[in-house]
Amino acid sequence: MYKLYYAPGTCALASYIALEEAGAPYTAERLDFKSNQQNSPEYLAINPKGRVPALVTDRGILTETPAILAFIAQSFPQAKLAPFEDAFALAEVQAFNSYLCSTVHVAHAHKLRGYRWAAEEASFADMKCMVPKTVGACFALIERSMLRAPWVMGESYTICDPYLFTVGQWLEGDGVDLAALPKVMAHRKRMQERPAVRKVVEEEKA
């Protein structure tokens, strides 16, 4: 039995969906970011980074979305969530997820979490102004060069799909023009039709 620590609206949604898609035995434990529960001593003992997601397993605790997603895919091979038997195809999956975590998520984070990298209110405001442009540029690249169809990697649904869906949930709030992203929007719609996605999105809202 796995335990996933998450908070609604965060990138932990990707791991949550992947657990559900894999048919993994798990429970989901919600953290309250409004009361800063992610920085409580209890949670820092689980994840000293004070972030979500964290996945408790019987071997120990895992963090970082790309690592957790690949772990779920490898642990439940019958769900075929990543091509572990093909090094190149797996690397394409990992490259996509790595781009989401290191560039796209980071661009988005400058909207509300500028204090991670600067100290002045004026800098936060400056960073916030750039977010539609920077996140927009990331998604323009995804639209143009990275997203195949119907799924990110083409015919096979993989761990890239819940992660793109998750980061894509932030587009409206980031002020990105959705009309420029027809493939991304079609992907979102396709995701919303999957029973696992529906179930997890409902649970996050509850």
Next chain:
Amino acid sequence: MYKLYYAPGTCALASYIALEEAGAPYTAERLDFKSNQQNSPEYLAINPKGRVPALVTDRGILTETPAILAFIAQSFPQAKLAPFEDAFALAEVQAFNSYLCSTVHVAHAHKLRGYRWAAEEASFADMKCMVPKTVGACFALIERSMLRAPWVMGESYTICDPYLFTVGQWLEGDGVDLAALPKVMAHRKRMQERPAVRKVVEEEKA
């Protein structure tokens, strides 16, 4: 035969070392960042992100350090650079590398590449001021909670080691107090004694 696009002083060093450690057949192609060669039309056709590393393979082009490192490890299993047969151990490797790319490298990038996330000179200066603190905090966590010994994952040398070594090359320039990082510094020294590391570091300097 692989071809690695790199530039000296960048995170591409990690992939360069890994290719050498794996005994992979490869050539290394240096880009001149001073003349902005990474944004030339020729290179953007290889990597539309305008970044290094990029690894040309006979199946296609791979980007993103964590993906390239895992690809090298999986393609050359005899080099034992990652525990692909153990999903949990592999996830620990991937979580470490994911932290380096999404948090540590990003903290460092705010020193000279603030224009990625802001527009004003004052914001760049503010970001630059924070770098010793933010990169220092990342490395304090690595020192305290993540780096086993003698290698990142303990007894086994993995793809985490060249990546940590690479990001650690920036510590002095980032103004981080090395005296607070004895384990990281011992790891650097251990890395510098490896023939593959020596060779690649010499080639980058040449």
